[in-house]
Amino acid sequence: MNEILQQRIESVQAGKNITHAQIEAKRSLREQLDSDLEAFLKNGGKVETLPRGYSGLSDELKPTQKMRSIMSASVAQARALSDNPSVIAWREAKEKGLKHFNGTACITCGSTLRYTSTRSCFSCNKASSLRRAERIRNGKAV
Numbered sequence: 001m002n003e004i005l006q007q008r009i010e011s012v013q014a015g016k017n018i019t020h021a022q023i024e025a026k027r028s029l030r031e032q033l034d035s036d037l038e039a040f041l042k043n044g045g046k047v048e049t050l051p052r053g054y055s056g057l058s059d060e061l062k063p064t065q066k067m068r069s070i071m072s073a074s075v076a077q078a079r080a081l082s083d084n085p086s087v088i089a090w091r092e093a094k095e096k097g098l099k100h101f102n103g104t105a106c107i108t109c110g111s112t113l114r115y116t117s118t119r120s121c122f123s124c125n126k127a128s129s130l131r132r133a134e135r136i137r138n139g140k141a142v
Helices: 002-012 021-041 062-080 085-096 120-139
Strands: 100-104 113-115
Touching: 002 021, 062 085, 100 120, 113 120
Parallel strands: none
Antiparallel strands: 100 113
């Protein structure tokens, strides 16, 4: 009984609020697992250590390992894109405080002049702006 009281005092001091029944349940579970493991080993069973990221339930990677591989591929792709000449030109223009830079050719008009702030095509933006101004002048809704 003194041992149980000591365990209770230690658990309260550690900030845990567990009851005597919970302590006993954990102790009996621990004893059951130890006896099961001992019986398993006596019957010729072997304990295998699996590589990190694998489960004994399947041969597939755990979800966290899958996510790590996806993320590393994504980072590699992002690094490859940062070596793109258009991205380098945009970054240099942004650092110099320029409003425009020459990037990849626009798929609509073929122009390479782009805004630094939005990376959108200068010519297409200008044409859109002129069309909008014309609609406003004619009294049509924007």
